[in-house]
Amino acid sequence: MKFTGVVCIAFVIVLVSALAPTKAEEKVACVPTELISCLPAYESGSPPSADCCGKLKEQEPCFCGYIQNPLFSQYVNSPIARKILAACGVPYPTC
Numbered sequence: 001m002k003f004t005g006v007v008c009i010a011f012v013i014v015l016v017s018a019l020a021p022t023k024a025e026e027k028v029a030c031v032p033t034e035l036i037s038c039l040p041a042y043e044s045g046s047p048p049s050a051d052c053c054g055k056l057k058e059q060e061p062c063f064c065g066y067i068q069n070p071l072f073s074q075y076v077n078s079p080i081a082r083k084i085l086a087a088c089g090v091p092y093p094t095c
Helices: 002-019 032-044 050-068 079-088
Strands: none
Touching (some): 032 050, 032 079, 050 079
16 A cells, blocks of 8 residues: 555656646746847838747747836837737737
8 A cells, every 4th residue: 555655646746747837938038139130120120030030939028027127128118119029929018
């Protein structure tokens, strides 16, 4: 009976570990310079590149922090930024 109990506990631990998100999934590194691929679209109004859209999707959890940062808020709040986000299918953040 004790062996069965230990096996059940081990199974539950393995199951919970498999279902729990890893640290990498929970936390995104908010590095604004990774959005440099969006600069051509921002400056010229041209459609954003696939790389730009990929970076926007990766950095989506960071947008509220960027909006609250005076260094970046003017860029994130601009109509051009909203247009680029829409073109990439990334919703504008509601913070």
